[in-house]
Amino acid sequence: MALVIRPATFADIPAITRIYAHAVKTGTASFELEPPDEAEMTARMRAVLDGKFPYIVAELEGAIAGYAYASLYRTRPAYRFTVEDSVYVDPDMQRRGVGKVLLMRLIEDCTALGFRQMIAVIGDSHQAASIGVHKACGFEPAGNLKNIGWKFGRWLDTPFMQLALGDGALTPPRERNGGPRRSSDLH
Numbered sequence: 001m002a003l004v005i006r007p008a009t010f011a012d013i014p015a016i017t018r019i020y021a022h023a024v025k026t027g028t029a030s031f032e033l034e035p036p037d038e039a040e041m042t043a044r045m046r047a048v049l050d051g052k053f054p055y056i057v058a059e060l061e062g063a064i065a066g067y068a069y070a071s072l073y074r075t076r077p078a079y080r081f082t083v084e085d086s087v088y089v090d091p092d093m094q095r096r097g098v099g100k101v102l103l104m105r106l107i108e109d110c111t112a113l114g115f116r117q118m119i120a121v122i123g124d125s126h127q128a129a130s131i132g133v134h135k136a137c138g139f140e141p142a143g144n145l146k147n148i149g150w151k152f153g154r155w156l157d158t159p160f161m162q163l164a165l166g167d168g169a170l171t172p173p174r175e176r177n178g179g180p181r182r183s184s185d186l187h
């Protein structure tokens, strides 16, 4: 299949909003309970782009098959070399390798930008797809917070997975633009 990975634009918002809404309504990857509308998704994309984080889409024959972006894991400045990833694939396009291709590109882009660690906060211990895609990209388990979410009438864990980027912790990081960046906390 001719899968194209490219930077996301605001024209992709309707497709991204639809994909995310399905995930919010039917799954536990997101701990949101109500799907955000296009205006809110636009504001969130703007925050990611303003922070100079990668936001990418996978396009298959003109249709958006999935999207991924990085944002700061936490906003206090000492965390500034650590990003959290988000990746969502259209339900009709899952299990065809789209998620893995998106995540691999996001890892590449974040490494090139000088980030040193990528964190995946998995929504629910039984989230085989999310755990599977991160494992396939080299992430390792990094702990689990138990029973901290409540959705669909049950308690949810948030397992963490982690991947070192580039030199990881072997060398000091190189400051980018001379100082800490800012981004909204999107989760």
Ligand SMILES: CC(C)(COP(=O)(O)OP(=O)(O)OC[C@H]1O[C@@H](n2cnc3c(N)ncnc32)[C@H](O)[C@@H]1OP(=O)(O)O)[C@@H](O)C(=O)NCCC(=O)NCCS
Residues within 6 Å of the ligand: 023, 027, 029, 085, 086, 087, 088, 089, 090, 093, 094, 095, 096, 097, 098, 099, 100, 101, 121, 122, 123, 127, 128, 129, 130, 131, 132, 133, 134, 136
């Ligand atoms: C998680 C998600 C992005 C995976 O995308 P995908 O395109 O379906 O995944 P891929 O086809 O690229 O599969 C990548 C790997 O994960 C594994 N995997 C994917 N879905 C799986 C499932 N349901 N059960 C077990 N393993 C699964 C695949 O076997 C594959 O491993 P391999 O490369 O060793 O064969 C997608 O299922 C999704 O959007 N889910 C809802 C939202 C979500 O959970 N997002 C992650 C939170 S940040």
